[in-house]
Amino acid sequence: NAGVTQTPKFRILKIGQSMTLQCAQDMNHNYMYWYRQDPGMGLKLIYYSVGAGITDKGEVPNGYNVSRSTTEDFPLRLELAAPSQTSVYFCASSFDRGRGYEQYFGPGTRLTVT
Amino acid sequence: DAKTTQPTSMDCAEGRAANLPCNHSTISGNEYVYWYRQIHSQGPQYIIHGLKNNETNEMASLIITEDRKSSTLILPHATLRDTAVYYCIVLHGSSNTGKLIFGQGTTLQVKP
Numbered sequence: 772n773a774g775v776t777q778t779p780k781f782r783i784l785k786i787g788q789s790m791t792l793q794c795a796q797d798m799n800h801n802y803m804y805w806y807r808q809d810p811g812m813g814l815k816l817i818y819y820s821v822g823a824g825i826t827d828k829g830e831v832p833n834g835y836n837v838s839r840s841t842t843e844d845f846p847l848r849l850e851l852a853a854p855s856q857t858s859v860y861f862c863a864s865s866f867d868r869g870r871g872y873e874q875y876f877g878p879g880t881r882l883t884v885t
Numbered sequence: 886d887a888k889t890t891q892p893t894s895m896d897c898a899e900g901r902a903a904n905l906p907c908n909h910s911t912i913s914g915n916e917y918v919y920w921y922r923q924i925h926s927q928g929p930q931y932i933i934h935g936l937k938n939n940e941t942n943e944m945a946s947l948i949i950t951e952d953r954k955s956s957t958l959i960l961p962h963a964t965l966r967d968t969a970v971y972y973c974i975v976l977h978g979s980s981n982t983g984k985l986i987f988g989q990g991t992t993l994q995v996k997p
Binding site for chain 1: 919921927930984986987989990
């Protein structure tokens with residue numbers, strides 16, 4: 772299994788541009804999550820999904836959108852990028868409550884907005 | 886979910902046990918304690934979790950006090966590769982989302 776994969780690894784955006792961060796998992800996990808981590812800080816939850824077609828906001832959803840059309844994929848969309856969105860973005864997935872909430876994380880996407 | 890308190894940083898000598906404390910004095914009966922770590926620039930990695938009994942796996946041991954208000958993660962023989970930020974997180978057992986709320990964590994520096 773590849774686990775959780777994220778693309779791209781690095782990206783530089785200009786203010787006002789848009790982009791989609793890709794996340795995929797091959798472990799048949801129902802639950803998927805997007806986090807951001809600013810320098811020297813802990814992770815903040817942006818959005819999460821408990822299954823295909825179901826998404827909900829986390830702690831810091833403003834400026835982002837998500838969709839979950841399949842179990843495997845959970846893309847994160849940035850519209851009108853701002854310097855405050857410069858961060859490292861991590862995607863994660865887990866089984867549901869019945870099998871424990873151990874989350875598996877991807878390697879991250881490092882985004883700079885200038 | 887209950888809030889956790891951890892020391893900002895700790896040092897440990899290579900080969901010795903690393904004992905990382907976590908305070909969760911407002912934990913409720915159905916809340917689990919989870920530990921993750923983040924090695925520099927990588928995604929966090931799950932270590933262990935428990936409810937009230939002590940737990941052990943191939944990576945670490947988790948000791949939870951009888952009143953469940955605090956816990957200790959033990960890395961029995963720390964290596965340089967264990968240098969990382971360690972996060973203690975409380976998660977409700979009835980949660981339908983599995984959302985993790987990360988704090989600042991403890992930066993563990995393992996020294997030769």
